[in-house]
């Protein structure tokens with residue numbers, strides 16, 4: 001028995017699987033396609049929940065924005081249209097800058113940084129979400145974010161005027177400050193947006209580069225390693241609180257395992273998916289010192305702007321993170 005099966009078996013025994021419970025079914029909307037490791041991790045989470053709750057709770061995953069559009073998932077959970085869902089955490093930065101810190105350029109750029117930042121963010125985010133009757137279950141990072149273009153980018157000036165795909169407000173500001181013209185496009189719509197000329201450059205992970213087959217529509221990847229953003233899975237607190245304590249324990253045990261497994265999957269992806277892109281003909285270019293300096297200057301400006309308006313709690317996250 002491996003460690004994971006052991007933990008699950010212990011959880012299953014501790015909740016007394018012999019008692020017959022009325023099985024409950026939960027629909028779970030997620031934004032990304034089945035080809036994405038986050039979705040694979042969530043499908044395993046759902047199967048772990050079934051095991052740890054002795055079949056008392058079954059979660060049906062609806063991927064790629066098929067049940068609710070990405071932008072509607074949080075409110076669907078909040079309003080109890082669904083009990084559970086996944087979304088890109090920094091999308092909530094318009095509610096509070098605390099949610100967006102993992103997308104602040106060059107604040108946390110490695111998995112170690114990202115783990116420390118999540119530790120610092122978690123208590124504040126938990127409280128902010130609780131005020132909306134939401135509870136975080138687990139958060140998993142994407143690999144570091146790199147630059148995708150149709151030509152080599154040597155300096156920030158080379159980005160000037162490019163139609164740029166964005167996925168949140170921070171990336172939109174970053175692109176604007178770099179002189180590019182951002183447009184919001186959801187991940188499953190990337191190939192179409194490039195094919196129709198709506199966009200011609202983007203910043204995202206090697207995972208999304210590979211799952212959207214970036215080689216079909218661009219030629220260069222520059223690993224600027226600018227930030228490590230996370231997806232979060234949240235549950236409606238009222239619906240969670242209404243469950244039997246044993247079922248709650250099964251969900252929490254499965255969530256802890258999913259978080260650990262997700263971070264490992266993400267680490268494995270970074271290199272593997274960069275290779276997939278290379279194998280498909282994309283040129284991987286190490287960023288020039290000049291490009292990095294220019295992008296970091298934009299990050300500095302964004303951080304100063306963020307700190308000028310952030311709440312005391314959010315500023316404390318940054319101080320905590322920088323102190324450790």
Ligand code: PCA
Pocket residue numbers: 088142143167186187203204205206207208229
């Ligand atoms: N992929 C997602 C979010 C961050 C990432 O690496 C996307 O591009 O939408």
